[in-house]
Every structure is written in C-alpha cells, then in structure tokens.
Amino acid sequence: MIPVLKPTIDARTKKELLKVMDSGWWGFGPKTQEFEKKFAKYVGAKYCVATNSGTSALDLCLKVYNIKGGELITTPMTFVSDAIVGEWNNMDVTFADIDPDTLCLDPKSLVITKKTKAVITVDSHGRLANIKGIRKKFKGLIIEDAAHAMYTPGAGKDADITIWSFQAVKSLPMWDGGAITTNDEKIYKKLRTLTWLGVEKSTYDRAMGKKYTWDYDITQSQGIKAYMTDTQAVVGLGQLRRLTKTNKRRRAIQAMYNKAFKNMPEIEIPKYSHTVQYYTMKCENRNELSEYLADNGIVTSVHFKPLSKMTYWKKAVKRPLPVNDEVWLKLLTLPVHNALTNKEVKFIIKKVKEFYEG
Template identity: 30%
Template sequence: MIPYGRQTIEADDEAAVLETLRSDFLTQGPRTGAFERALADRVGARHCLVLSSATAALHVVYAAMELEGREGITTPNTFVATANAMAYAGMKPRFADIDPATFNLDPDAVEAALTDDTALIAPVHFAGLPADMARFAALAKARGLKLVEDASHAIGSEYPDGGRVGDCRYSDATVFSFHPVKTMTTGEGGAITTNDDALYERMALLRSHGIERAPERMAGNPGPWFYEQQHLGFNYRMTEMQAALGATQLAKLDRFANRRREIIAAYHAGLSDLNWLNLPVQPSQTVCHHLFVLQIDFEAIGQSRAEVMARLKAAGVGTQVHYIPVHLQPWYRQQYGTAPGDFPNAERYYDRTLSIPLYPAMTDADVAQVIAAVRALGA
C-alpha cells in the first residue's frame, strides 16, 4: 500500500535521537534552542519558538495577542485546529470563502466579512501554496488587524516576491507543523516565527506555564532557584528528542522539497489529459507542496468518492480527504450557527476533492502505480 503521506526517517535522524536519549537533557536542553536558531535562520525570521504541536503554536500566538472577546477570520478549508485555537484563546472564530482556483482564503471574501469586532485574519497556505499575503497585509494594515499565517503545510515554500514563508515580512507571526505527514517531522511538533520582540517574549512565557526565570532582573536577586508566574500559561514545550529530529530533518528540507516537486511534475504529465479531473494550479514561485489534491467529477465517472477510494485502495493506493469544511462540523454549527450553503466555494471544493500520495520516499515505480490507478478510474 502506498499511503497518501508518510515521514522519511533515515540513519542520521535515528542517531540524533539516540544521542539525545543518552544525553543529560530530555527536555529544556540545548537541542531545542539550536533547532530554533536553525529554523529562524532558514526562513529569515528574527525569532523562533518550537512547541509540542502546531495547534499549541496557534493557541500561544492567539493568546499572546490578547484578543479575548474579539473575532478572528480564517478559511473553512483547513484542519479544525486553525479555528479551534481561536476559541481556546477566548475569540469567536469566523470564516470567509475560498478562491476556487487556489483553494486558499479569498481576500475579497475576507474584506466583505469584516466587522467592528474583527481583530485577526489567519490565512492558511493550503497544500503548501501561499495565500495572497500581500493583499492580506494591506487589508490588515488598513484596518489595524493582527495577521497570523497558518503555514502548517508550507515549510520550504516561497512567496511570489521570492521571500521565504516564515520570514514574517507580511504577518505578525507564522506557524509551522511537523506532524509525520508534513514535509519534515519532529513526530508531533510545531513552531512559531516572528519579528516582533514583545510578541516573542509573551509567547515564550505562555509556552512554559507563564513562568519567568530571571532572578537577576528581580528586586534583590533572590537566588538562582527563583521563578515567578507572570501569566496563566501552558505546558507546550517540545522535547529534546523532537528538537534533535527536527534539526536533522531541517537539514534535508531542500532534498525533500525537490523530490516532492519531481513527483508533482510526473502527476501533471500523467494526468493532465483527463477531462473528468482537475489538477492543482502550478504556481510561478517555488512551492513545497504538502498535499497533491485532485478535483474529481465523480458523477462523470459514475462513482462516488467512497467507491473511488475503495478502488484505489484495492490497487494499492492510499488516499485522504482534505478537508471537511470546518463550518460544517457539528460543534461549529451548534456553537456559532454555521450551516451548509454558507461558503459555496469551499463546499463545492470539498464535494470533489481527493488527495493522492505525495512524500519524498516514493519511488518512480510508486508514482507510476498511482498514475495508472487514477487513470483506470475513468476507463
């Protein structure tokens, strides 16, 4: 079975984790800081924090911005965590529709959805393709809004102007995910980059219980054991083992990204002539795709999505659906009154979507097998 996504773990990754297990620190040690510095340097940001998950990272960003009681706008075409973290931070999550070509949050739809209570825009770089950050940055600046990039899919991608996703040239902060199906992994894990010194300090406190350990800055310098809880924070730290794995994975990011692009080129060459299937747009800039998402006219081939997934599984090809629109989830419908029909572009996308395998360890034979299995659906 060729899964839709999986991690690539090699000998140097294993050695780094084993070395850490034999070291003096399993948490809060030197490897975490080293990974943070390497990631900040890689994307060109001033600061980086690594955390236990991207969900934790989103929560910390939103909480540090102190937007309780306000509204945040994001896309319905995302994993629930993007919006859930707003609710964790005491905000009201709201949605705007997607661009039907890129499947990213539509700036025009966001502008139409703004209210006096809107304080935050959180675009998602779906499948690795950056959203229109220049438009969102202009909108945020004009309205005095915070701007957070959910780049969980987009480590290794670039903006059209050549900047690296994560350099925060457009936003207050950027969040990455290192889940095993992403381009690089730490097992579970996430990161935040920012160029805002004050925001970084608040996020660093919230990551670890809201506790400050700096007796030299405190009255009387009580001693090296002393700490103070300044905020109601969380235990969202990344372990040293995760950070060690992240560092070795980051060193291979370009290789992983290049292989993903080779696979995507093969998919475009092998599937673009099928009139019952649409392929993702091919961007002009360098993009590291996390997903390869097909839009299939299931009615045209006389099969439901479930039947297609079963046929592909029988042919040894794993698939997945990314995503059920968040506004259709029962909790959102009950809590905020969202309903089918609210965001027709996102719902139309969902009705036709199917993700096929994409990960660096795929062989050329694997890619050919996927192409043959997809083509056979219309035979």
C-alpha cells in the same frame, strides 16, 4: 498498501536522537535552542520559539497579542486547530470563503466588523495565502498558518506573526512539533514565558550556570505548557538538514502526476505547490475513484472535508460559502511522500487511468 502520507528519517538523525536519549536531558534544552536559531535563519525571521505542536503555536499567537473575545475569521478548508484556538480564547469564529484554485482564504469574501479581532489564514497545500489582499481590508492581527509551507519561498514574510507545524506527516516531520516566528523582540520575549505557564526561566537555563538554581518566578498567568523538547528538536534538525532534498522529491512526484493527468477531462490538476504537502486534485466521481484505488491497495484522502460541514462548526457559517461548498466535493489527495518510489507512482497513475477509461 501504499500510504497517502509517510514520514522518513535518515540514519544520521537516528544516531543523533540516540545521543540525546543517552544524554539524560530530554526536555527543553540545547537542541531545542539550536533548532530555534537554525529554523529562524532558514525562514528569514529574527526570532523563533519552538513549541510542542502547531496547535499550541496558534493558541499562543492569540495570547501573546492579548486577544480575548471578539471575532476570529478563518478558512473552513483546514484542520480544526485554526478554528478551535478562537474558542479557547473566548472568540466567536466565522468562516470566510476560499479561492477555487489556491484553496486559500479569499480576501474578497472577508466581511470585517468592529468585532473582528484577528484573521488566521492558511498557506493551503503549500500555496501562499494572499495576505496583502487581506491587509487591504483588515488592519488588525493577521496570523499566517504556514503548516503546509515548510518551506515555500515567501512564507512568513507578510503577516504579523507566523506559525509552523512539524506534525508527523508534514514536509518537515517530527513526531509532533511546531514553531512561531516573529521579528518583534517584545513579542518573542513574551512568548518565551508563555510556552511554560508563565515561568520566567526554564529549567535548562537554571541548570547551566556554575551550579543549579532552583528559584524562579512566575510573571503572568496566560501561558500553557507548550515548549518543544530536545527529543523533538534533534529530529527537527535532521529534517531541516535534508529539507531541500526531500521537498525536491515531492515536487518530482507532483510533476509525474501532472504530466500523466493534464489532458484528462475528468481531472483538474492542482495549482503548483513548492512543498506539495498534499497532492490534491479535483476529479469527477471522487468517492468512487477513492474506493477503486483502495481496492487496489492505494490509500487516498480528502484535504479537506471543510470545517463548515462538521456538526459542531456549522455555527461558524455566518454567510454563504459557495466556492468552498462546491470545490470540496471534487477534492482527492493522492500519495506524496519521500518513501514513495517511481514504480509506485506509475502504479497509482495506471490505476487512476484505468478507473476513468473503464
């Protein structure tokens, strides 16, 4: 069976993980702090706060800007995290339509009202969202969800604040994890306490003096338990070290698919992605092709079945989403990951062509 996505890890990172496990310090500590510094430098931000997931990071972005109530606008072409954090903060969620090529939120579809308090836009499949276009229509809080864009040049530059995801099948995978980057020192300092229920000084910070200090203060009540642990961070450091190489491999697979499919009338190859978080093409007879590939040991997926088609989230459809509704029916994601061999890619290409050629 060829999986659609699969994380990989090198021998050096495995050894470093065992060192952390043997150290006796598994929670937030020196490896997390090291990861935050190196990650911030890598993406060109002044500050980074590492979290236990991208979802936690999204929630904290709303909390750190004191967003409570009002309207959150986001894309339906995403995972549920981008919508549900709005409800967690008593917001009314509204979906905007997408660009047919990038699959990112289309600024032209935005309807801004007095109730609109924030926009979460996703760098879909690793392609940068049009944040400057959004800014022309909306002067409030713009959160960039760069979960797919680790690292697409330019990610994290134009929004007010940016989140990243290191979930197990992302281009920088841990078991799970996330991060928030910002250039605002006040926001950074507030985020630090928000990641641990308002506690103003971490256990690690209290343990690093000449002697352990048990006393601490709690300065506010808006926080959640969201900090990253050193067992996550040490894996993240290893993945960050090899990210240029692993993303290059993903782009090589993208190029192989594009070359094979570019002249096939039944397939529209996807717009270029620097990270190739997903290789999601538009194709005729999507469901039948998926079944045929499954019968031949090839796992595919759809990124994404829109949130607007999910029973609970249909309430967030306040106006027509014509592009979203048409495009998603043709989307199919083929395997892309660093464990995928050229032989397997050629086999996948062969089976796709077999399906259409009969």
